[in-house]
Amino acid sequence: MKVLHNTISNKILRNRMLVETERRTTISFYKYFYIDDPNSFRDTIYRKLNDLHVLGRIYIATEGINGQISVRKNNFNSFRTILYNSHPKLDKVRLNIALDNNVLSFWVLRIKVRASIVADGITDHSFNYLNVGHYLKAEEVNIMADNPDVLFVDMRNHYEYEIGHFKQALDIPSNTFREQLYMVVKMLQHDKNRHIVMYCTGGIRCEKASAWMLHNGFKNIYHVEGGIIGYTNRAKELGLPIKFIGKNFVFDERFGERITSEVIAHCHQCNSLCDSYTNCRNTHCHRLFIQCNNCAKKYYGCCNLLCKNKQLATTSYSV
Incomplete structure (x- = not known):
């Protein structure tokens, strides 16, 4: 039987990536849905994506799938077909194309089965992660951003917020998503009737956070469809003003995607303007x-x- 995991050293794989001549597209995607046999699903999709020379990381759990990958441009349609056909719930799942798509991002394919596709620390069995807030497209986000009564909440780690965020967004000062979920409920206890817009990198964290807020009695919860990546791509496509400033932090070799020219962070050593x-x-x-x-x-x-x-x-x- 074919080995269903990588057996080559990271150093060799990284060197292969650096000399690869075929252009690649970096993509992120996720979907919350029930998978009854995550291990079998994992092995099936690993075989197919490995044959396509897909690189990156994908997490699979009973609650769904979460992936950040790069695929050769000439294999993009084949990848999309494989993903769409792998489960009825993944038919036409949103694919977020990276904003900075000219930099190599991954050098190995890792597909892992986990307890959840994003670590949340939630132990309340009555929590329904599928009961989510209202999705907002870029044009709706901009309308909300212009309303001073609407609260924007950044559901990313503090170091992600540091180099880029929506101008008026509230930072939840934490190192992990699981910390944030409990902190945001505590911090906003007196805002349960306020209109709250939650966002994150690609949508996966803010979608679950929106469900958690509803579970905790908040009434008017929204989240940005496709996260920062989806918002920016659509805003550019429609010629809309970009309300996000700075860079979007990403968890791969790039560390960040430039969205606007503003540099809002500082070097941690000399305090000069810098967001690298x-x-x-x-x-x-x-x-x-x-x-x-x-x-x-x-x-x-x-x-x-x-x-x-x-x-x-x-x-x-x-x-």
Whole structure:
């Protein structure tokens, strides 16, 4: 039987990606629906996508599917057909094409079965994740954004919010989605009748968050269809003003997609305007942080002098 997982080292796979000449499209997608046998579903879709040389990560659970992948442009239609035909609930599922689609994003295909497609920490068995808020398209988002009585809530981690967000959005200061779900209910206890618009990167977190808010007694809950990616693509297609400023953080090699020219974050070392994330070059640290080019040279790609000295003692580095 064919091996249904990767057996090649990440280093080799990354080098293969870097020399690949065929252009790729980066896509994200998700769908909440019931899967009675996630393991069997996983193995079937792995075989088909691996044969198409699809790269990326896909999570499968009884509650649905969540994927961020890259596919060769000449295989895009085949990929779409496979995905649409893999389950009746996935027929015509929304595919979010990356905003910054000219950068290589993944080098290995990983498809994993998990307890949930987005970690939420919810243990309340009466919670119905399919009872969601109202979807908003880009033109509706802009109308809401111009209304000072509407509250926008960012359902991403604080470091995602730092480099880009809707102008008036509320940041829920947390490191994980599961923390946010409980914090947002607590923070907005006195706003249960207010019109609240929730958003995230591609829609998966804000959709579940909208259901959680309704479950906790909030009345007028909306979420952005397709998240920031879906909003921006549609706004550009329709020639609408973009109400999101800065970069959209993404969880792959790119770290961010430029949406507007504004730089709203600062280098974590010198405080100059900068919105480029990197990982500390000290492999024992690997901290995610914002670093400008000058500090990258000064600290050799590290987050502090201690990490710099450790890195210099083990390897050479050039900017």
